[in-house]
Amino acid sequence: MKNKEPLILVVVVAFTLLTYWLVEPYAHSVMHKHVESQNFAYADLAPFTKTGDAVNGKALVTGAAACTGCHSITKDGIPASVDAVSAAQTYGVNPPDLSNAGAIYDAKFLADLIKNPAHALKVEHKFDASKGQAHPMVAFYGAGGDIEQEVADMVAYIQKIAVKPSEVTPKMAYENACGRCHAVSYEKWTQIGEKPSFKFEKDSLAFDIKVLEYQDSLTKYMGKLPPDLSMYIRSRGEHYISTFMENPQAHLEGTAMPRVGVTADAAHKVIEYLEDAGDTKRHERESVGKMVLIYSVIFAILALLWKKQVWRDLH
Amino acid sequence: MAHFTKATSVKDWLNQRLAIEKVEKVMASEYWIPKNINFLWAMGMVLAITFALLLVSGIFLLMYYQPDVKDAFYSVNYTIMRDVDFGWLWRHVHGVAASVVFLIIYIHMFTGIYYGSYKKGREMIWVSGMLLFVTFSAEAFSGYMLPWGQMSYWAGMVITNIFSLGGLHLDGLVEWIRGDYVPAQAFLTRFFMLHVLLLPLAIMGLIGLHFAALRIPHVNNQDGEEIDFNAESKKYLAGDKAGSKVIRFANDFMSKDLMVVGVFLIFFFYLVFFNYGFALDPVNFDPADGLKTPAHIYPEWYFLWSYEILRPFSVNIGLIAFGFAQVIFVLLPWLDRSPNAVPASRRGAFSIWFWVLLIDMIVLTAMGKLPPEGMFSTIGLVAAILFIALWIALPFITKNEKKV
Amino acid sequence: MHNSSRRGFMGKAFGAVAGVGAVGSLVAMKKTWDPLPSVKAAGFTTLDMSIYKEGELVTEKWRGKPIFVLKKTAEMVASQTESQKARDIVVGDSHFMLAIGLCTHLGCIPGYNAAEKSFLCACHGGMFNWAGEVTKVPPPRAFDIPPFKIEGNKIILGEAGPEYKAMKDSGITL
Numbered sequence: 001m002k003n004k005e006p007l008i009l010v011v012v013v014a015f016t017l018l019t020y021w022l023v024e025p026y027a028h029s030v031m032h033k034h035v036e037s038q039n040f041a042y043a044d045l046a047p048f049t050k051t052g053d054a055v056n057g058k059a060l061v062t063g064a065a066a067c068t069g070c071h072s073i074t075k076d077g078i079p080a081s082v083d084a085v086s087a088a089q090t091y092g093v094n095p096p097d098l099s100n101a102g103a104i105y106d107a108k109f110l111a112d113l114i115k116n117p118a119h120a121l122k123v124e125h126k127f128d129a130s131k132g133q134a135h136p137m138v139a140f141y142g143a144g145g146d147i148e149q150e151v152a153d154m155v156a157y158i159q160k161i162a163v164k165p166s167e168v169t170p171k172m173a174y175e176n177a178c179g180r181c182h183a184v185s186y187e188k189w190t191q192i193g194e195k196p197s198f199k200f201e202k203d204s205l206a207f208d209i210k211v212l213e214y215q216d217s218l219t220k221y222m223g224k225l226p227p228d229l230s231m232y233i234r235s236r237g238e239h240y241i242s243t244f245m246e247n248p249q250a251h252l253e254g255t256a257m258p259r260v261g262v263t264a265d266a267a268h269k270v271i272e273y274l275e276d277a278g279d280t281k282r283h284e285r286e287s288v289g290k291m292v293l294i295y296s297v298i299f300a301i302l303a304l305l306w307k308k309q310v311w312r313d314l315h
Numbered sequence: 316m317a318h319f320t321k322a323t324s325v326k327d328w329l330n331q332r333l334a335i336e337k338v339e340k341v342m343a344s345e346y347w348i349p350k351n352i353n354f355l356w357a358m359g360m361v362l363a364i365t366f367a368l369l370l371v372s373g374i375f376l377l378m379y380y381q382p383d384v385k386d387a388f389y390s391v392n393y394t395i396m397r398d399v400d401f402g403w404l405w406r407h408v409h410g411v412a413a414s415v416v417f418l419i420i421y422i423h424m425f426t427g428i429y430y431g432s433y434k435k436g437r438e439m440i441w442v443s444g445m446l447l448f449v450t451f452s453a454e455a456f457s458g459y460m461l462p463w464g465q466m467s468y469w470a471g472m473v474i475t476n477i478f479s480l481g482g483l484h485l486d487g488l489v490e491w492i493r494g495d496y497v498p499a500q501a502f503l504t505r506f507f508m509l510h511v512l513l514l515p516l517a518i519m520g521l522i523g524l525h526f527a528a529l530r531i532p533h534v535n536n537q538d539g540e541e542i543d544f545n546a547e548s549k550k551y552l553a554g555d556k557a558g559s560k561v562i563r564f565a566n567d568f569m570s571k572d573l574m575v576v577g578v579f580l581i582f583f584f585y586l587v588f589f590n591y592g593f594a595l596d597p598v599n600f601d602p603a604d605g606l607k608t609p610a611h612i613y614p615e616w617y618f619l620w621s622y623e624i625l626r627p628f629s630v631n632i633g634l635i636a637f638g639f640a641q642v643i644f645v646l647l648p649w650l651d652r653s654p655n656a657v658p659a660s661r662r663g664a665f666s667i668w669f670w671v672l673l674i675d676m677i678v679l680t681a682m683g684k685l686p687p688e689g690m691f692s693t694i695g696l697v698a699a700i701l702f703i704a705l706w707i708a709l710p711f712i713t714k715n716e717k718k719v
Numbered sequence: 720m721h722n723s724s725r726r727g728f729m730g731k732a733f734g735a736v737a738g739v740g741a742v743g744s745l746v747a748m749k750k751t752w753d754p755l756p757s758v759k760a761a762g763f764t765t766l767d768m769s770i771y772k773e774g775e776l777v778t779e780k781w782r783g784k785p786i787f788v789l790k791k792t793a794e795m796v797a798s799q800t801e802s803q804k805a806r807d808i809v810v811g812d813s814h815f816m817l818a819i820g821l822c823t824h825l826g827c828i829p830g831y832n833a834a835e836k837s838f839l840c841a842c843h844g845g846m847f848n849w850a851g852e853v854t855k856v857p858p859p860r861a862f863d864i865p866p867f868k869i870e871g872n873k874i875i876l877g878e879a880g881p882e883y884k885a886m887k888d889s890g891i892t893l
Binding site for chain 2: 186237281297313
């Protein structure tokens with residue numbers, strides 16, 4: 001009797017893999033637009049060449065450029081002028097605190113943002129100056145000197161006060177770059193900050209009302225309420241989120257979501273934050289997975305040996 | 316009353332009351348299986364193990380799951396995936412096993428078709444097996460509703476709409492099934508009930524029937540040889556194990572089964588921990604939203620071939636074709652008119668029929684997932700027509716088959 | 720002989736009574752699966768038709784289903800064919816396409832392409848024009864129109880007014 005089992009196994013495995021390939025990798029490559037990552041190089045923005053002077057930068061940021069009229073820099077003792085809810089009523093969204101912006105955002109992006117916010121954020125389709133639609137962040141037209149040098153000074157200042165890029169935590173990156181529009185309820189994160197645990201129901205409800213008020217302004221500003229990102233790491237995956245962050249227009253032409261201009265490192269931190277929210281047990285899964293696979297191999301070897309022993313008399 | 320004597324051992328005590336020795340003989344040591352079989356004969360055991368994995372993981376999920384449209388998604392994705400220790404493990408095991416069980420069912424089914432294991436007294440094995448396929452499908456579908464994600468909601472919407480039966484417009488029936496105008500609380504709770512109680516009960520009953528149906532005709536073998544089980548088992552018991560054509564269920568057959576199970580488990584756990592995306596669809600990690608259809612709606616891979624038979628036609632013809640595809644497999648023992656119960660490779664035209672059917676179903680599966688546009692629509696239509704044509708042709712092909 | 724036929728009769732009678740009981744309990748089971756009164760009662764929605772902008776699709780909600788409301792532009796109204804005119808819902812002097820926003824094939828929500836003024840259903844590729852008519856199968860018929868009643872500037876969904884009944888009788892909607 002010829003042993004046909006190897007041939008049968010090849011046939012079964014081949015058809016299984018073919019079906020898998022067709023319904024998974026192939027079908028998904030047809031269904032979804034593929035966007036290649038540009039490694040957060042922001043090639044469309046002018047290279048950043050000038051060396052800035054942080055002292056002059058500080059003078060500009062707090063003085064002539066009037067950044068601190070809207071942005072807080074808590075690290076340098078400059079508090080927010082109004083709370084998040086009122087800020088959103090005025091600007092649509094709460095302007096970010098600039099304490100660590102230098103470590104989270106790309107320098108080229110920051111420079112462009114200061115000069116032409118709608119361009120850097122890639123929302124010119126929504127804020128077309130020629131149609132009188134001004135972006136809530138006012139462009140900086142120079143303080144009298146070389147505008148390029150002034151911008152470089154401001155960026156230098158923002159980078160100087162920030163933590164080292166390696167010290168940026170996932171939470172810090174997410175909250176600053178994404179968290180003012182996107183809640184992550186699984187991490188208790190709301191657009192106006194982490195919801196504390198309140199002793200009294202009344203205080204808890206008061207906080208919720210503030211969130212709702214903020215969300216109303218945000219909805220008006222964005223067209224719709226930006227989604228909660230708790231499970232996005234599972235529903236969209238790392239590649240999609242990362243390339244979406246890099247350039248939302250590449251995925252969804254005409255979307256109101258701005259390009260946020262994070263550095264590649266900060267983008268990784270954001271992904272890590274989302275993994276902690278939506279794929280919390282991934283490390284445990286990987287380590288337990290390895291052990292279970294090792295166990296399964298031992299189980300299979302013993303099963304094989306037992307079968308050989310039992311069948312010795314049968315042949 | 317039966318006569319009981321003072322027991323000499325625990326075994327004897329049990330034996331007097333439960334006849335455990337006799338049961339052990341009937342169920343295991345003198346349940347005779349042909350020796351001439353290959354690893355495909357172990358798929359039944361693989362299915363039993365997978366079902367056990369589903370049952371155990373399901374029990375633990377059930378302890379934290381909330382069948383409420385407001386809480387279901389959270390209870391699955393937050394409570395079970397984040398809070399409950401090893402909750403993620405049960406969910407991954409459950410989700411992956413639900414998908415893999417269909418792969419094994421299809422292998423098991425096509426093994427049966429290839430070796431003619433539905434003929435000559437084995438019709439009830441086939442019919443009970445197909446009933447199991449149907450109940451497993453219902454179980455899979457109802458379970459898919461429970462996380463209450465986008466795919467749950469929209470699959471629920473699309474599949475229950477099928478019951479309006481196209482041109483008959485039975486909207487009342489659809490609303491009755493849902494208990495609402497759209498899938499909502501009543502829908503979720505009743506599918507929860509079906510998934511955790513009624514359908515598992517039906518499945519367990521049918522598994523009993525499936526096993527019982529095997530007893531009288533015995534298991535087929537890979538050459539379609541008619542074996543005299545009485546004579547061969549006597550030979551075995553007399554000590555001629557090597558010469559006998561049959562083996563004991565336990566430990567002979569079981570040792571081979573468990574060897575296959577061992578290999579299967581490596582494959583299974585690899586999927587559970589490292590490649591689960593095919594079974595836990597990303598779209599279902601978005602909470603259900605009745606006012607936003609996902610860009611692509613597709614069922615799980617194991618329903619794709621029958622879904623694709625529904626899709627390329629206008630609604631009424633599509634439904635008729637779909638209905639045809641659902642029942643036609645059950646009728647196989649009667650559509651195959653040939654007297655031969657031998658492997659397809661020795662059956663001439665039937666062998667071609669078998670491979671064409673298999674490839675056609677894979678094509679249908681692929682087209683069922685791809686967007687219904689351009690070339691994919693055309694291929695899907697051709698494959699769907701071919702599927703129907705194959706089944707219509709089967710009695711004619713097999714009628715003229717020569718006896719081997 | 721006498722005894723056994725009597726036993727046969729009693730057996731059949733017992734079986735019949737048991738059958739009646741089984742059918743009776745099936746009725747109860749069927750009714751338990753019916754939509755609840757509270758679900759049915761929540762079936763009316765009033766829309767203020769004066770708030771819509773021309774040429775802009777708005778999605779309202781009725782009985783958990785999306786309702787497409789499109790106030791037709793003057794060009795649309797001028798270019799309407801007879802069959803499209805028949806689907807028109809006129810409130811005051813505004814013309815509306817008002818329909819259940821579910822594909823008539825298997826109930827997905829078609830997406831609206833504002834540039835092409837057409838609907839595409841992502842599920843099975845069906846297409847509809849701005850008047851709600853099918854331009855590409857599988858959907859078997861135009862968008863269904865929900866039961867409506869015109870009251871001044873308002874439309875009540877779920878209540879059948881004369882305009883709706885006329886549409887239903889002429890087979891424009893189901």
